[in-house]
Amino acid sequence: xxxxxxxxxxxxxxxxxxxxxxxxxxxxxxxxxxxxxxxxxxxxxxxxxxxxxxxxxxxxxxxxxxxxxxxxxxxxxxxxxxxxxxxxxxxxxxxxxxxxxxxxxxxxxxxxxxxxxxxxxxxxxxxxxxxxxxxxxxxxxxxxxxxxxxxxxxxxxxxxxxxxxxxxxxxxxxxxxxxxxxxxxxxxxxxxxxxxxxxxxxxxxxxxxxxx
Amino acid sequence: xxxxxxxxxxxxxxxxxxxxxxxxxxxxxxxxxxxxxxxxxxxxxxxxxxxxxxxxxxxxxxxxxxxxxxxxxxxxxxxxxxxxxxxxxxxxxxxxxxxxxxxxxxxxxxxxxxxxxxxxxxxxxxxxxxxxxxxxxxxxxxxxxxxxxxxxxxxxxxxxxxxxxxxxxxxxxxxxxxxxxxxxxxxxxxxxxxxxxxxxxxxxxxxxxxxx
Numbered sequence: 125x126x127x128x129x130x131x132x133x134x135x136x137x138x139x140x141x142x143x144x145x146x147x148x149x150x151x152x153x154x155x156x157x158x159x160x161x162x163x164x165x166x167x168x169x170x171x172x173x174x175x176x177x178x179x180x181x182x183x184x185x186x187x188x189x190x191x192x193x194x195x196x197x198x199x200x201x202x203x204x205x206x207x208x209x210x211x212x213x214x215x216x217x218x219x220x221x222x223x224x225x226x227x228x229x230x231x232x233x234x235x236x237x238x239x240x241x242x243x244x245x246x247x248x249x250x251x252x253x254x255x256x257x258x259x260x261x262x263x264x265x266x267x268x269x270x271x272x273x274x275x276x277x278x279x280x281x282x283x284x285x286x287x288x289x290x291x292x293x294x295x296x297x298x299x300x301x302x303x304x305x306x307x308x309x310x311x312x313x314x315x316x317x318x319x320x321x322x323x324x325x326x327x328x329x330x331x332x333x334x335x336x
Numbered sequence: 337x338x339x340x341x342x343x344x345x346x347x348x349x350x351x352x353x354x355x356x357x358x359x360x361x362x363x364x365x366x367x368x369x370x371x372x373x374x375x376x377x378x379x380x381x382x383x384x385x386x387x388x389x390x391x392x393x394x395x396x397x398x399x400x401x402x403x404x405x406x407x408x409x410x411x412x413x414x415x416x417x418x419x420x421x422x423x424x425x426x427x428x429x430x431x432x433x434x435x436x437x438x439x440x441x442x443x444x445x446x447x448x449x450x451x452x453x454x455x456x457x458x459x460x461x462x463x464x465x466x467x468x469x470x471x472x473x474x475x476x477x478x479x480x481x482x483x484x485x486x487x488x489x490x491x492x493x494x495x496x497x498x499x500x501x502x503x504x505x506x507x508x509x510x511x512x513x514x515x516x517x518x519x520x521x522x523x524x525x526x527x528x529x530x531x532x533x534x535x536x537x538x539x540x541x542x543x544x545x546x547x548x
Contacts (some may be wrong), residue, residue, distance in 0.1 A: 135404065135407075137407070137411065160403070160404070161378070161407055161408060161409070161411070163375075163376050164375050164376065164379065164380065164408065164411065165379050165411060166379040166380075166398055167377050167378040167379035167381075168376065168377050168378075169377070169379075177471070186424070187376055188400070188402045188403075188444050190372070190423055190444065191372070191400075191402045191468070192347065192372070192373055195347075195349070195373055196372070196373060196376065197375065199349065199373070199530075201375060211402055211423055211425055212425055212447070213423055213424055213425035213446040213447035213448075213449070214446060215447060216446065216475040217445065217475065225490070230467065230497050232402065234402050234403065234423075234425040234426060234427065235424070235425035235427060235453075236425075236450070236453065237425070240450070241447075241448065248421065256403070261427065263433070264429040280398065286463070300530055
């Protein structure tokens, strides 16, 4: 089983806050993400900075694209992104248009999606999925549990490379032991730490402990 | 029946293109929208410019927010937006967090939402809905028809103020005659015209012809 990637999600409100953090934590992660909040605040300069600062890492544009897939994907690619997210509510034509511009798309699973849809996404060539505990759901008291693991495994069985995210920290990584997770996405567990580099390194060490 | 609003959707890739167009067309519309593509490209400066350029018009932040509703809505409000969009796949906690920051939310209907969800959105205090023909669906050959009108009417019956959008032009406005549409959203029909002001004015005149 491959060692899962560690991805840092940058959802700061300002470019300077995001870049200050990623300058520190970046060397300890595999994937750097220009978060939705950050992009809505500052635009594609966030992606451009990550590309230049980390030429050898994977850069993700978390647009949660719902429409105009071709344009949004082209813009993300031209700014330097390797991967881009599309929301599960996007239509198949939107996903296909995006895929023409950027082959590595991640469908973001929020709300009431169905397995029938998941099969349609695979058929449309989407090979990554992001399984969430939504930030707001976490704030409302939701926690990671067997029901989540079951869904993650089923997605993997469908052929998706699955990223998991939402309130992950060094204590929750081990819940996924034995599951071939593709990428763990951490936000505040890294960005809110006194030392983002140490926090990221601890997460990666914890991942290496259970997957090797 | 009230005369529906006319909204211009600005989905240019650059601020200068968007502002050049809206400087012309703005006086002929009721609502100006910082589109998703534009915000992802340039950030919240798009909303800020619209607010300053059109202090008396309604400004919409089309974030299609899927998560972190509180933060995204606060950012949109602080930049000057009156309304903000949330994607139908967002969870109810996300919508409720957004609503605490910005009372006028519009749920964007893409993909396979259900009437049960629509009732839950109303219960969560969402009073606007945006019914789409997705740009990519239109490119794939979808057209406006009785099935769309039926859904729009049902949404109105549930208590939503309904905006309609997607490939609208002077020829398609009349299809909605007799339906109390809240807002018609036009993009390329205005932004792609040789004279965006004349194009917007013709749309508004067409609306006034059928609703008065």
